[in-house]
Amino acid sequence: MAQRGTTRRLVLRPGSGASGANTKELTKKVNNKQNKQEQCQELIFFGHLKRKWNPAMAPYIFMERNGIHILDLHKTVAKIDEAAEAMKQIAKSGKKILFVATKKQAKQCVADLATSVGMPYVIERWPGGMLTNFPTIRKAVKKMGNIDKLIADGTFSNLSKREILQVSRQRAKLEKNLGSIADLNRLPSALFVVDVLKEQIAVREANRLGIPVFGIVDTNSNPDNIDFVIPANDDASKSIEVILQACCAAINEGLEERKAEKADSDAAAEQEDQPVKKGRRSGKAREEAEEAPEAPEAE
Numbered sequence: 001m002a003q004r005g006t007t008r009r010l011v012l013r014p015g016s017g018a019s020g021a022n023t024k025e026l027t028k029k030v031n032n033k034q035n036k037q038e039q040c041q042e043l044i045f046f047g048h049l050k051r052k053w054n055p056a057m058a059p060y061i062f063m064e065r066n067g068i069h070i071l072d073l074h075k076t077v078a079k080i081d082e083a084a085e086a087m088k089q090i091a092k093s094g095k096k097i098l099f100v101a102t103k104k105q106a107k108q109c110v111a112d113l114a115t116s117v118g119m120p121y122v123i124e125r126w127p128g129g130m131l132t133n134f135p136t137i138r139k140a141v142k143k144m145g146n147i148d149k150l151i152a153d154g155t156f157s158n159l160s161k162r163e164i165l166q167v168s169r170q171r172a173k174l175e176k177n178l179g180s181i182a183d184l185n186r187l188p189s190a191l192f193v194v195d196v197l198k199e200q201i202a203v204r205e206a207n208r209l210g211i212p213v214f215g216i217v218d219t220n221s222n223p224d225n226i227d228f229v230i231p232a233n234d235d236a237s238k239s240i241e242v243i244l245q246a247c248c249a250a251i252n253e254g255l256e257e258r259k260a261e262k263a264d265s266d267a268a269a270e271q272e273d274q275p276v277k278k279g280r281r282s283g284k285a286r287e288e289a290e291e292a293p294e295a296p297e298a299e
Contacts (some may be wrong), residue, residue: 091254
């Protein structure tokens with residue numbers, strides 16, 4: 001006990017080199033040296049408790065420490081690259097990828113990143129039958145558009161107060177649940193799910209329709225129904241953000257390549273049309289040249 005008290009007095013003594021201010025500065029320097037990416041990686045490979053694990057995730061688990069499974073980070077990085085490349089090709093072909101994340105810690109991140117690449121997303125309750133009964137969902141979206149037309153035409157103001165209140169509440173509810181998929185005119189070409197265990201209804205609908213599923217799969221989930229498995233921590237917001245940023249960056253690259261290819265094809269089409277026009281003009285000039293000398297001979 002005496003030694004502990006002496007050590008404390010030495011550490012906290014104002015004249016010593018390890019004063020409170022110096023200790024804070026050293027702590028800041030150490031924290032600044034740590035890269036944000038490394039901090040996020042530490043969150044990525046933490047799985048769930050050993051007693052909650054799914055045996056199907058055994059190939060992706062590196063070890064077990066203090067009753068918690070640790071994921072193999074090398075396999076996670078390889079799977080992220082594989083999924084990003086596949087999503088890039090989908091975006092390059094002009095198709096849509098639907099992002100699904102109803103977890104609180106993933107909602108804002110998914111909404112921001114999906115909006116940045118122009119992809120639809122679902123961050124509220126998953127509407128049952130959204131994929132298998134897509135025409136009914138489209139009717140609800142059209143209903144929301146009809147209400148907007150009533151507001152724009154001025155017909156909405158002619159309704160009674162009770163009707164205005166009812167329609168406004170209905171419009172707000174539709175906007176909350178379906179506003180983010182208003183531009184989705186047909187079934188998506190792929191599904192990106194943050195927590196496959198929580199969003200198992202969406203995964204089942206996609207599997208039934210043959211839609212490929214990209215999923216962040218934790219140690220307590222089943223990866224058998226996922227086409228592109230990303231083994232990672234699906235509870236930490238930083239972990240989710242890192243994976244989504246990599247995937248959305250690949251989607252953005254695919255969109256840029258699509259724009260570049262379209263611009264090149266348009267330029268090539270214009271170049272092909274120009275010689276044809278010149279040939280037609282030269283033909284007319286030849287006909288005029290042939291007719292010009294014949295006129296004086298007739299006189």
